[in-house]
Amino acid sequence: MSIRKAVIPAAGLGTRFLPATKSTPKEMLPVVDKPAIQYVVEEAVAAGLEDVLMITGRSKRTLADHFDSVPELETALEAKGDEKRLAEVRRSTELANVHFVRQGQPKGLGHAVLCARHHVGDEPFAVLLGDDLIDERDPVLPTMIALQQRTGGSVVALLEVDPEQVHLYGCAAVEPLEGDDADQVRITGLVEKPDAADAPSNLAVIGRYVLSPAVFDVLDRTEPGRGGEIQLTDALATLAGMPAEQGGGVYGVVFRGRRYDTGDRLDYLKAVVRIAADRPDLGPDLRAWLTEYVQTLT
Numbered sequence: 529m530s531i532r533k534a535v536i537p538a539a540g541l542g543t544r545f546l547p548a549t550k551s552t553p554k555e556m557l558p559v560v561d562k563p564a565i566q567y568v569v570e571e572a573v574a575a576g577l578e579d580v581l582m583i584t585g586r587s588k589r590t591l592a593d594h595f596d597s598v599p600e601l602e603t604a605l606e607a608k609g610d611e612k613r614l615a616e617v618r619r620s621t622e623l624a625n626v627h628f629v630r631q632g633q634p635k636g637l638g639h640a641v642l643c644a645r646h647h648v649g650d651e652p653f654a655v656l657l658g659d660d661l662i663d664e665r666d667p668v669l670p671t672m673i674a675l676q677q678r679t680g681g682s683v684v685a686l687l688e689v690d691p692e693q694v695h696l697y698g699c700a701a702v703e704p705l706e707g708d709d710a711d712q713v714r715i716t717g718l719v720e721k722p723d724a725a726d727a728p729s730n731l732a733v734i735g736r737y738v739l740s741p742a743v744f745d746v747l748d749r750t751e752p753g754r755g756g757e758i759q760l761t762d763a764l765a766t767l768a769g770m771p772a773e774q775g776g777g778v779y780g781v782v783f784r785g786r787r788y789d790t791g792d793r794l795d796y797l798k799a800v801v802r803i804a805a806d807r808p809d810l811g812p813d814l815r816a817w818l819t820e821y822v823q824t825l826t
């Protein structure tokens with residue numbers, strides 16, 4: 529069954545970015561001049577997923593407002609003849625069919641995904657974490673969607689990380705998958721945030737998933753795990769051990785492109801600098817300034 533829907537969980541507390549995230553979701557923090565979440569919606573749309581469901585928490589309003597139209601702003605820009613900004617303001621409204629559902633309490637990423645059940649129904653769907661930014665020049669979703677269609681199971685994106693970073697992620701045990709692409713693997717086990725000594729590999733799960741709808745029944749039965757939260761990783765570990773006829777089987781695509789965790793302050797700063805440095809409007813001036821600035825650091 530083809531994939532049409534994207535789910536974007538954005539109901540986390542964002543404690544790593546306090547106090548900025550006290551009243552603003554971290555997904556609304558600007559990366560240059562667009563909120564992080566808009567890059568993520570643009571990525572979903574570029575992969576053909578125009579039906580987007582956001583799972584929101586207590587500060588839903590700014591997220592919803594960003595994807596809504598603002599007639600008075602549009603009228604003011606029209607009156608000024610500022611066509612460029614007018615187009616940018618309209619773009620986020622016209623980008624996708626954006627829906628919202630409230631998580632109620634932040635009981636974990638697995639619980640956030642379970643909140644999408646009614647909207648998604650009985651079809652495979654993508655999950656994109658709203659604070660995980662994948663550079664548009666390095667798309668990974670199309671490969672993941674193709675692998676889901678080929679296998680009928682669930683697919684996660686994997687990143688090779690330094691062994692001492694593994695405790696920050698879900699970590700995968702893998703075996704080769706038949707086919708020519710060594711970056712596509714079968715997942716035999718998953719552990720959430722393991723100590724380096726217990727980690728089955730240095731392959732970390734990052735915030736892109738293409739899931740079989742079988743995940744909903746599994747999440748429904750998944751007890752709170754690490755941190756007292758219902759973990760998507762635990763549900764995926766169960767799916768990895770289930771037969772294909774029951775919607776089981778989990779696969780991985782190793783991602784080798786540019787990606788930023790905008791919920792982490794240092795990674796956020798790197799994202800802003802790298803994306804701005806590559807932009808034709810800001811890049812030349814920023815690069816010149818950065819080059820001078822770097823010399824003052826030595």
Ligand code: UTP
Binds near residue numbers: 539541543636640
């Ligand atoms: P994180 O693990 O980054 O947690 O969530 P967090 O609470 O958002 O941020 P920190 O660690 O406290 O700074 C991973 C993703 O899952 C979503 C978050 O919005 C983020 O996209 N999430 C997490 C939910 O939607 N609901 C939850 O209950 C937990």
